[in-house]
Amino acid sequence: MTQLDSSTTLLGASDIRRIAAEAGISPTKKLGQNFVIDPGTVRRIVREAGIEADDLVLEVGPGLGSLTLGILECDAELTAVEIDRSLARRLPQTVAAYSETGASRIHIINQDALAIKPADLPDEYSERDFTLVANLPYNVATPILLTLLQRFSHLDRFLVMVQKEVADRLVAAPGSKIYGAPSAKIAWYGKAAPAGHIGRNVFWPAPNVDSALVSFERRHREDRISDHRDSVFALVDAAFQQRRKTLHAALRGRIGDYAYQISGIDPTRRGETLTIEEFLMLEQAARQEQA
Known part of the structure; x- marks a missing residue:
């Protein structure tokens, strides 16, 4: 004490x-x-x-x-x-x-x-x-x-x-x-x-x-990989700006179909169901898709 x-x-x-x-x-x-x-x-x-x-x-x-x-x-x-x-x-x-x-x-x-x-x-x-x-x-x-x-x-x-x-x-x-x-x-x-x-x-x-x-x-x-924090947070912001939309709709133009396959995250889910770890997985998959 x-x-x-x-x-x-x-x-x-x-x-x-x-x-x-x-x-x-x-x-x-x-x-x-x-x-x-x-x-x-x-x-x-x-x-x-x-x-x-x-x-x-x-x-x-x-x-x-x-x-x-x-x-x-x-x-x-x-x-x-x-x-x-x-x-x-x-x-x-x-x-x-x-x-x-x-x-x-x-x-x-x-x-x-x-x-x-x-x-x-x-x-x-x-x-x-x-x-x-x-x-x-x-x-x-x-x-x-x-x-x-x-x-x-x-x-x-x-x-x-x-x-x-x-x-x-x-x-x-x-x-x-x-x-x-x-x-x-x-x-x-x-x-x-x-x-x-x-x-x-x-x-x-x-x-x-x-x-x-x-x-x-x-x-x-x-x-945490701080170098990728800003891009992960950008996904978080985009997902919650249209929180009633699916990830596929809310993140259109940011995340391609292959990134969902790589990450194993269902594109029909909404952002409000994702943990921060899943947002990071999605961001990493997007970078892998673009490589």
């Missing part, structure tokens, strides 16, 4: 509102800002993430610092990426006030997570496996996850809070009504699983949607 740092204090509802008022900060819907005001929920997220002392952690959208302090409480090394300039400027002050040792273990970047590249993070993130722990902005949660998984091979696992409908799609299995392109693309990198629901009352302001936790573990890196 992780030994928590007793020198760190987590934020409650009154702390969050006071900090926001002092800094002149109002949550904006545009940036998907809903701040966690319940220390119990913060500790639950960190516990589910399995954060230990000296772990390397990335947080996207730290906001006013609720989850940030929970991560620092575990003596982890943290980089926090915040798009809002006012919030990024305020965060060091909050960390200094609520954590005696946290200031030496946090690196804050004022940038859009969708634009983050390896060169933007400390060198450690290109050398060691790290964990993403975040209350993600709900309107861009899926693009952020897919972007980070693509750009950072050492992003080994994550525990994120997202809108429940997004969580359901991320963990959906082939053949289900909610299985789609995001489900297949996440599966390219590893295994996503549901990690529990979060009530609306733990946020300020309370969102109009339900929230859920999703956990993820990356597969061994050699299990």
Whole structure:
């Protein structure tokens, strides 16, 4: 069990509102800002993430610092990426006030997570496996996850809070009504699983949607041929753009009859029934057909 740092204090509802008022900060819907005001929920997220002392952690959208302090409480090394300039400027002050040792273990970047590249993070993130722990902005949660998984091979696992409908799609299995392109693309990198629901009352302001936790573990890196990822994802996108059509119809012009024979995949199936492994088999067969 992780030994928590007793020198760190987590934020409650009154702390969050006071900090926001002092800094002149109002949550904006545009940036998907809903701040966690319940220390119990913060500790639950960190516990589910399995954060230990000296772990390397990335947080996207730290906001006013609720989850940030929970991560620092575990003596982890943290980089926090915040798009809002006012919030990024305020965060060091909050960390200094609520954590005696946290200031030496946090690196804050004022940038859009969708634009983050390896060169933007400390060198450690290109050398060691790290964990993403975040209350993600709900309107861009899926693009952020897919972007980070693509750009950072050492992003080994994550525990994120997202809108429940997004969580359901991320963990959906082939053949289900909610299985789609995001489900297949996440599966390219590893295994996503549901990690529990979060009530609306733990946020300020309370969102109009339900929230859920999703956990993820990356597969061994050699299990995927990244050189062909883009072409596999292009097949996934094409198949789900017309999800009620058969593969033969949806992928016409991309996949020839011989490729179906090589791969052993029935062209009368729909894309929503294929695993990511089958999409890869189909892409490999198409390349073989064209050779």
